[in-house]
Amino acid sequence: MDQLEEKTINTKHIYKGAIIDVTVDDVQLPNGEQSKRELVKHPGAVAVIALTDDNKLLMVKQYRKPMESSSIEIPAGKLEEGEEPILTARRELEEETGYTTDQLHYITSFYSSPGFSDEYLHLYWTDQVTKLEIRPDLDEDEFVELYEADIAQIDEWIKKKEIQDLKTLFAVQYLKLNK
Structure with missing residues (x-):
């Protein structure tokens, strides 16, 4: 124990939303004393470190309302109910970047902010990407700009x-240590 x-x-259930x-x-x-804990329940997420043939990292810029500004990040997204993380990773890579792969490699999983949230993020990488002829549609409320950066x-x-989010900072550090 x-x-x-x-x-x-x-x-006490406070709020039931579409994502949290x-x-x-x-x-x-x-x-033996008592206290209160405010908790955010999240279905989990994935993120992808995706390198092009010329060793550029695929990244997306999008507006993040909690920050009240745009953020440049690696492609990522929420797990759908019952969906395997590797399938979510491929889907998010395709939707957000217009690239695909069948060579996703698992790196690790971690809690993104365990002080208040149970979001568990699965991180994958690939250096075998192919540009899709037709890019899948983004979610109706999702707007991103694609970057390929060294x-x-x-x-x-x-x-x-x-760049200020943990998953992207972790990804950059991973690349520097392993590539």
């Missing part, structure tokens, strides 16, 4: 804070 475990006493659910849990702390350009974007 984990000596740091917080036992859930009660769960929000709950407030009453918990018993390891010292490490020098990516480092500039990081310095300018145009």
Whole structure:
């Protein structure tokens, strides 16, 4: 038994949305006291490190409302119910970049922000991409710009804070250490 475990006493469902659910849990702390935990329930996500033949990283720029600005990121998206992460990764790569692959390699999975969310993100990479003749439609509320960038350009974007999300920073570090 984990000596740091917080036992859930009660769960109050606050919000049920299309992407997330929000709950407030009453918990018993390891010292016997009680507290509240606000939790975001998420179905999970994938992200793809995709390199072109000329060793450029496929990236997308999109507006992120919580940041109130645009962000340059690696392709990523939410798992659909019952969908295998590798299938989600291929779908998101195709939708967001117009490229496809049948050579996705699993890297790792991690919690993106475990202090308040259970989102579990699966990360894949490929250096075998092919441009699709017809790009699949994006979601109706999704607008992205495609970029193909080398490490020098990516480092500039990081310095300018145009790249600030964890999955993309992790992906860049992974590339620097492994390529």
